[in-house]
Amino acid sequence: xxxxxxxxxxxxxxxxxxxxxxxxxxxxxxxxxxxxxxxxxxxxxxxxxxxxxxxxxxxxxxxxxxxxxxxxxxxxxxxxxxxxxxxxxxxxxxxxxxxxxxxxxxxxxxxxxxxxxxxxxxxxxxxxxxxxxxxxxxxxxxxxxxxxxxxxxxxxxxxxxxxxxxxxxxxxxxxxxxxxxxxxxxxxxxxxxxxxxxxxxxxxxxxxxxxxxxxxxxxxxxxxxxxxxxxxxxxxxxxxxxxxxxxxxxxxxxxxxxxxxxxxxxxxxxxxxxxxxxxxxxxxxxxxxxxxxxxxxxxxxxxxxxxxxxxxxxxxxxxxxxxxxxxxxxxxxxxxx
Numbered sequence: 116x117x118x119x120x121x122x123x124x125x126x127x128x129x130x131x132x133x134x135x136x137x138x139x140x141x142x143x144x145x146x147x148x149x150x151x152x153x154x155x156x157x158x159x160x161x162x163x164x165x166x167x168x169x170x171x172x173x174x175x176x177x178x179x180x181x182x183x184x185x186x187x188x189x190x191x192x193x194x195x196x197x198x199x200x201x202x203x204x205x206x207x208x209x210x211x212x213x214x215x216x217x218x219x220x221x222x223x224x225x226x227x228x229x230x231x232x233x234x235x236x237x238x239x240x241x242x243x244x245x246x247x248x249x250x251x252x253x254x255x256x257x258x259x260x261x262x263x264x265x266x267x268x269x270x271x272x273x274x275x276x277x278x279x280x281x282x283x284x285x286x287x288x289x290x291x292x293x294x295x296x297x298x299x300x301x302x303x304x305x306x307x308x309x310x311x312x313x314x315x316x317x318x319x320x321x322x323x324x325x326x327x328x329x330x331x332x333x334x335x336x337x338x339x340x341x342x343x344x345x346x347x348x349x350x351x352x353x354x355x356x357x358x359x360x361x362x363x364x365x366x367x368x369x370x371x372x373x374x375x376x377x378x379x380x381x382x383x384x385x386x387x388x389x390x391x392x393x394x395x396x397x398x399x400x401x402x403x404x405x406x407x408x409x410x411x412x413x414x415x416x417x418x419x420x421x422x423x424x425x426x427x428x429x430x431x432x433x434x435x436x437x438x439x440x441x442x443x444x445x446x447x448x449x450x451x452x
Contacts, residue, residue: 118144119190119346122176122224123305125149127301128161128239132197132339137166140343144168148182149198150175154302158318176220182227193235193346194228196221202304203243203266209392210265216297217269218276225280236288237346238277242331242356243267244292247393254292255399256354263391281352287363289349291342293360294398297418299425303437307419310369310451312433313427314378324388328367329395333359334418337411343361344407355407359400361415375423 119136123129126148133145149155151173163169170189174181176198185191198220200206200213221238228236245254246261260275262268280286297307313320341357349355366383371382403409413421426433 125155129197172374180316207265244271254397260438290354294331321386
């Protein structure tokens with residue numbers, strides 16, 4: 116039975132990955148390290164916290180002694196690093212914490228992985244490290260890194276560190292770069308759950324600029340299955356782009372949400388654009404699809420319907436998440452726009 120350390124396993128993508136592994140891979144033990152900051156929530160793992168193959172450890176990936184102790188105590192064989200500060204808006208307000216977690220934290224994990232002879236290190240990254248695209252073309256694994264926000268710069272820095280540990284010391288690693296994820300348990304500072312929550316409550320839907328920014332949307336379960344494929348089948352030292360083949364403008368996505376909820380487009384409120392907003396992302400997943408025999412399981416229209424239904428059936432979770440500190444953050448982000 117193999118044992119993997121999943122960092123950030125109580126966050127959005129991490130918790131979905133933990134749920135998937137515990138459900139579908141009965142021969143795998145998951146050690147889940149999460150510091151439970153605002154976006155890390157054990158409620159995301161309801162029904163799985165006490166699973167016999169799940170061991171939760173509260174702590175920071177920057178804590179080297181703790182990371183090494185966990186690796187020793189559980190005989191960890193591989194590390195899948197989801198732990199990250201991930202919201203671009205927050206990185207503009209406070210870039211320091213992004214450098215601390217995303218760069219210094221990754222470095223701590225890498226040093227522990229090397230010292231403890233970890234067999235495989237998976238760095239979960241983002242297509243935002245590539246920068247912005249024009250109207251044509253797609254990001255490939257060979258695209259030049261050109262990050263435009265403190266968040267994407269911190270992720271690009273972490274990616275370079277991972278590759279450097281592979282080149283210099285022979286660490287067996289893979290880097291995955293995904294497009295925009297959506298699905299269950301996403302913290303409602305991100306666009307889709309924010310719009311669902313506001314629409315269900317009849318509140319204004321704040322849309323940056325002209326609303327025509329284009330993103331490729333990836334259902335979170337499909338992202339998780341791709342990461343598992345990379346962990347088990349990825350070629351040593353290779354990077355894999357993971358996308359949903361679903362390019363949509365923000366207004367198109369919001370329109371689908373409003374239509375599904377039976378709400379008026381009058382709720383859309385255009386607000387001042389955020390600084391340095393990348394116009395378009397599009398990701399080429401050919402390598403993952405051909406080398407790993409992976410493909411998305413749902414279209415965007417199918418995935419967004421599943422997602423909306425989940426949020427509407429889990430309003431208690433959603434109401435709990437958006438209380439307290441989140442409300443203060445929300446007001447600070449949009450009050451002057």
